[in-house]
Amino acid sequence: MRITCPICGERSVAEFTYGGDATVERPALDASVEDWSAAVYDRENPRGAHVEYWQHGMGCRAWLKVERDTVTHKIGAVTLVGRHANEEAS
Amino acid sequence: MSGYRLKTGGSLIDRDAPVSFTFDGKPVSGLQGDTVASALLASGHRTLARSFKYHRRRGIVSCGTEESNALITIGEGGRAEPNARATTAELYTGLVATSQNRWPSLNFDVMSVNGLLSPFFGAGFYYKTFMGPTRGAWHFYEHFIRRAAGMGAASKQADPDRYEKTTLFCDVLIVGAGAAGLSAALAAARSGARVILADENAAPGGWLQAETRKIDDMPASDWAKSSAATLDASENVRVLPRTTVYGYYDQNQLGAIERVTDHLLVKPGHLPRHRHLTIRATSVVLATGAFEQPLLHDGNDRPGGMLAGAVLRYALSYGVAAGGRVAFSGTHDGIWETALACAEAGIGVAAVADTRRDPPADLVAACEKFGIKARARAAIVRADGPGHVHAVEIAEVSRDGRVMNGIEKVNADICATSSGWMPAVHLHSQAGSRPGYDEERGIFLPGTPREDWIAAGSCNGTFGLSAAIAEGATAGREAVKAAGFRRPRAALPVVEADREASEPMHLRIVESPRGTKAKIFVDQQHDVTASDVKLAHREGFRSVEHLKRYTTLGMATDQGKTSNVAGLSLMAKLRDQNIADVGTTTFRAPYAPVALGALGGREPGAHIRPLRKTPMHDWHAENGAEMMPAGAWMRPRAYFKAGETLEQAYVREARMVRQSVGIVDVSTLGKIDVQGPDAATFLNRVYSNPFAKVPVGKARYGLMLRDDGLLFDDGTSWRLAEDRFLMTTTTANAGPVMQFLEFLLATAWPDLKVHLTSVTDAWAGIAVAGPNSRDVIARITDIDMSNEAFPFMGVREGTVCGNPGMIARLSFSGELAYEVYVPARFGLAAWEGLLAAGRDRDIIPYGMEALGTLRIEKGHVAGAELDGRTTAEDLGLSGMVSKKKDFIGKAMLNRPGLVEDKRLKLVGLKSEDSASIRIGSQLVQTEEAGKPGKSHGHVTSNCYSPALEAYIALALLEDGPERHGETLWAADPVRGGHVKVSVRDPHFFDPDGSRMHV
CATH class of the missing domain: 2.40.30.110 (Aminomethyltransferase beta-barrel domains)
Known part of the structure; x- marks a missing residue:
């Protein structure tokens, strides 16, 4: 697989580390134990389109949201997360 | 009679270049261009191996990668490669070939007694015998059974060869340089696209090597050779011979093995044995060809039982007659054409049997002109021994393979069969939907592509020569278009008198006149017989997946390339279903065996991962330290004095620390520079104990939990400025902690103004512990070391041995102790400076064992206790868990299971x-x-x-x-x-x- 990092360009998947399901919304620190349990343990495990966190650990170290098809492994849109999420990569 | 070299013929051999090698220690001679199989066949060898379970004699079946029987060990010592296919191993002078699975010798094998016991060794024998009350007996018999059953033995020596890995990029990859592949490459090359043409054989052409018709007025093998040469001369084309594309992965990434020096007498030192290629292609043409399938009969595994096409290919490519009298048995026109071509090449052909009612009259007449016995509606129903084939029985057979009458015994030493060709859809299946079974044609065809590939030629069910060439050219043009190039024009070569390929009759197995006493081997490499398949059916193992696992059909090193189809059709018949409904198993990579060394590349042994050394590493090694791995790091275990045991060494070291002073290298601790106006807020959320109010110049021990409330890591964080901390982590968790903190800043708290930098390698760390530690450090620093000026948990910046550094007053040992940090390049100077400064205090270096001893005496926890299952309360650290603030892991900390x-x-x-x-x-x-x-x-x-x-x-x-x-x-x-x-x-x-x- 190859992932196009918005900062570094198209790279081998070997440079990236999987970081979990990006559709899970992380609760606030003071959220209830039920909310936290759901966020930590409950997963949809979809067949097909999915959004995941990946870190470009052997490149710019940016955390990315990567659209991936769990059947074909086709990579879709890749975006930065966090405060740079809406910035254009230059 | 056995095989011999024909007077003429052999497109691949050089008759002027003899090559000598040994088989089971005896000298054998062959010719340059031979494979081990063709040379052994030419020199009259018939039995090359003993079978897996029954130790039956086995000879050469095929002429290529699909070989099920002729497995040998090539090379000696560390270079010995077991289970090599003699049919693909290129010959060179001095090659050492050894037969397998026999004792004491190939011709007299004690274990062949297993064959007499075969009624007991049917499918599921071991499950039935050693399950239930007799299960314990397995432990006794296992050793003997494993010795008796088997293949070649792996060498116990290290592999002395070198392997490489590399990545290739191209616009179009073409897999297979047969008729269709060459045609595709010629078409694609004209576009200017970067083209790679990979083929598993040494010479291009594939089955063109056994083709009698001319292409562009040239012998087919010459056309292949000149086409490959033209391609190789093109700047945008790379031709890779001896390269097996074994796997098709996501996003058009393919794995291939290039055998660089296996065929060379002198293996140049600068070349690797194999090169693993990761090929990234924009589009791919799969022209992987097809495998001829046998027509199974009683005694089909005897040496002399061969695939019909292989007999012809040995004659035309290597000038070798597989035997003196060949009997053919098949289900389509090809069996006649092959027999005729063999006869024309000078091989004695005894008979041709065709299961169809009305084979083409012209082919029958042509055969009879050669004096070949021709029979329609008939098949070879039995190959007779003793040992290898001496005669065959030909009989009239019904459409479903039952023996009707008219059994006729014909003297023959080769029994060549063909039930048609099965497309090699391995790669297609790995990168697409499952292959579909075409009930009408009796073949599997490629499924729907999931990746960007186009199939061409016989792998796509296009068996005619000119049709395959035309389809290859079209595929080449479409592939370059898919890769973003203009479709080039293609001029197709002219094929002489092409006869349309006939559809075979659907029959894979004929029954035996001997009834249930027959030995019809479906999977020869794993000794699976037709009776085993029937037994599996009787006992309810009827799905394809159950059949495979119960009988091990198709699970040998050849992965059933010439046996799966027969096994499936037999099961379909037993279940009275179509093959399409019975289904096929999935084709998984690798398509052919891959040497583990090639996957390892240049990173075996100590190179398997980077080894991390501290700036003081060499000093430790030179001063009696035994080094031990700690994650990727090497750390001193203890510094031995002459005659000391490990326990004596570490006890001495620990005692000296409590008595006076010792130093230990702690450079391996993870270090993260945390900077920004929100640094304190960040740490306060990350650690379970308060960090918001740590004053500048102070360190604090912190406990980190995971989201689920269990312990993650611990360490000290030092406040160097209002907006700056140096966080330390355990050696093992340096990477995971950094990654988790980066994740939190990116996803959960993007509003926090904090930046993280890993500085683990930037600092050398030395812990100085013992009642005399303060006095010793005072001699090498300008920092005021007095208890008042430098209290417990204080952090000070100053000089260390004249260089800039930091000192924190921390204790893991329970003694008066400090951690001295200097930039990595000054680490050794600080280490030696401390030892010199403390000489009159009997300062000693101490290792991991003493460090562990000191912390165990204090009841401090470390990695062994932070095992991913413990909570802060479990380890007596509940005082470190704040009741007032929010932090990572707090919400889930008090779940019932964690507090029960x-x-x-x-x-x-x-x-x-x-x-x-x-x-x-x-x-x-x-x-x-x-x-x-x-x-x-x-x-x-x-x-x-x-x-x-x-x-x-x-x-x-x-x-x-x-x-x-x-x-x-x-x-x-x-x-x-x-x-x-x-x-x-x-x-x-x-x-x-x-x-x-x-």
Whole structure:
């Protein structure tokens, strides 16, 4: 697989580390134990389109949201997360 | 009669270049261009191997990668490669070939007695015999059974060869350089696109090597050769011979093995044996060809039983007659054409049997002109021995393979069969939907592509020569278009008198006149017979997946390339279903065996991962230290003096630290520079204890939890400025902590103004511990070391041995102690400076064992206790968990399972037997060693304590803190050991911490 990092360009998947399901919304620190349990343990495990966190650990170290098809492994849109999420990569 | 070299013919051999090699120690001669199989066949060898289970004689079946029987060991010592296919191994002078699975010799094999016992060794024999009450017998018999059954033995020596890995990029990859592949490459090359043409054989052409028709007025093999040469000369084309594309992965990434020096007499030192290629192609043409399938009959596994096409290919490519009298049996026109071509090449052909009612009259007449016995509606129903084939029985057979009548015995030494060709859809299947079975044509065809590939030629069911060439050209043009190039024009070569390929009759197995006594081998490599398949059906293992696992059909090294189809069709017949409904198993990579060395590349042994060394590494090694791995790092275990055991060494070191002073290399601790206006807020959320109000110039011990409330890591963080901390982590968790913190800043708290930098390698760290540590450091620094100016947990910047550095007053050992940090390049200077400064105080370096001993005596936890299952409360650290603030892990910390009674909690153990308490021992209440009973917990860390003069340990024990004073036994039944221990507080030494505050 190859992932196009918005900062570094198209790279081998070997440079990236999987970081979990990006559709899970992380609760606030003071959220209830039920909310936290759901966020930590409950997963949809979809067949097909999915959004995941990946870190470009052997490149710019940016955390990315990567659209991936769990059947074909086709990579879709890749975006930065966090405060740079809406910035254009230059 | 056996095989011999024909007077003429052989497109691949050089008759002027003899090559000598040995087979089972005896010299054999062949020719340059031979494979081991063609040379052995030419020199009259018939039995090359003994079979897997019954030790039956086995010879050469095929002429290529699909070979099921002729498996040999090539090379000696560390270079010995077991289970090599003689049919693909290129010959060179001095090659050493050895037969397998026989004792004492190939012709007299003691284990062939297994064949007599074969009625007992049917499918599922081992499951039935060794399950249930007799299960224990397996442990006794296993050794003998494993010795008796098997293939070649792997060498126990290290592989002396070198392997490489590389990545190739191209616009179009073409897999297979047969008629269709060459045609595709010629078309694609004209576009200017970067083209790679990979083929598993040494010479291009594939089955063109056994083609009698001319292409562009040239012999087909010459056309292949000149086409490949034209391609190789094009700048945009790379032709890779001896390259097997074995796997098709996501996003058009393919794996291939290039065999670089296997065929060379002198293997140049600069070349690797194999090169692993990762090929990234924009589009791919799969022209992988097809495998001829046998027509199975009684005795089909005898040496002399071959695939019809292989007999012809040996004649045309290598000038080898497989035998003196060949009998053919098949289900389509090809069997006649092959027999005729063999006869024209000078091979004696005894008979041709065709199962169809009305084979083409012209082919029958042509055969009869050669004096070949021709029979329609007939098949070879039995090959007779003894040993290899001496005669065949031809009989009239019904449409479903039953023997009708008219059995006729024909003398023959080769029994060549064909039930048609099966597309090689392995790669297609790996990168697409499952292959579909075309019931009408009786073949599997490629499914729907999931990746960007186009199939061409016989792998796509296009068997005619000119049709395959035309389809290849079209595929080449479409592939370059898909890769973004203009479709080039293509001029197709002219094929002489092309006859349309006939569809074979659907029959894979003919029954035997001997009925149930017949030995019809479906999977020859795994000795699976038609009776085994029937047995599996009777016993209910009827799905394809069950059949495969119960009988091991298709699970040998050839992955059933010439046996799966017959097995499936037999099961379909037994179930009275179509093959399409019975289904096929999935084709998985690798398509052909891959040497593990090639996957390892240049990173075997010590190179398997980077080795990390501290700036003081060489000093440790030169001063008696035994180095041990700690994650990717190497750390000194102990510094040995002459004659010392490990225990003596670390006990001496630990004692010296408590008495005077010692230093230990702590450069491996993870270090993260945390900067930004929100640095304190960030750490306050990350650690379970408060960090918001740590003053500048102070360090604090912090505990980090995971989201689920369990312990993650611990370490100290030093506040260097209002907006700056130096965080330390455990050696093992340096990477994971950094990654988690980056994740939090990116996803959860993007509003926090904090930046993280890993500075683990930037700093060398030295812990200086012992009552004299302050005095020694004072001699090498300009920092005021007095207790008043530099209190416990203080952090100061200044000089260390004249270089810039930082010192923090921290103690892991429980003694007065400091951690001295200097930039990595000054690490050795600081280390040697400290040792020089402390010489009159008998300063010593100490290693990991002494470091562990000192912390165990203090009851400090480390990686062994932070095992991913423990909570802060389990380890007696509940005081470190804030009740007032929010932090990572807080919400899930008090879930019922994490606070219930009976959790394993930290305790100290003292040996009452003067014996070491081994790590991993289970804590039990029974004194009797043999019957440990229920486990109440386990030992996590241990040492001999010089302070207590006893063996002590840390352990996790059910309700531990309430059981101080109890007597238990540390049971270690596997390694042997049953030590009486007393449970106590884990703070063995100086529990009120007075020593570190002086």
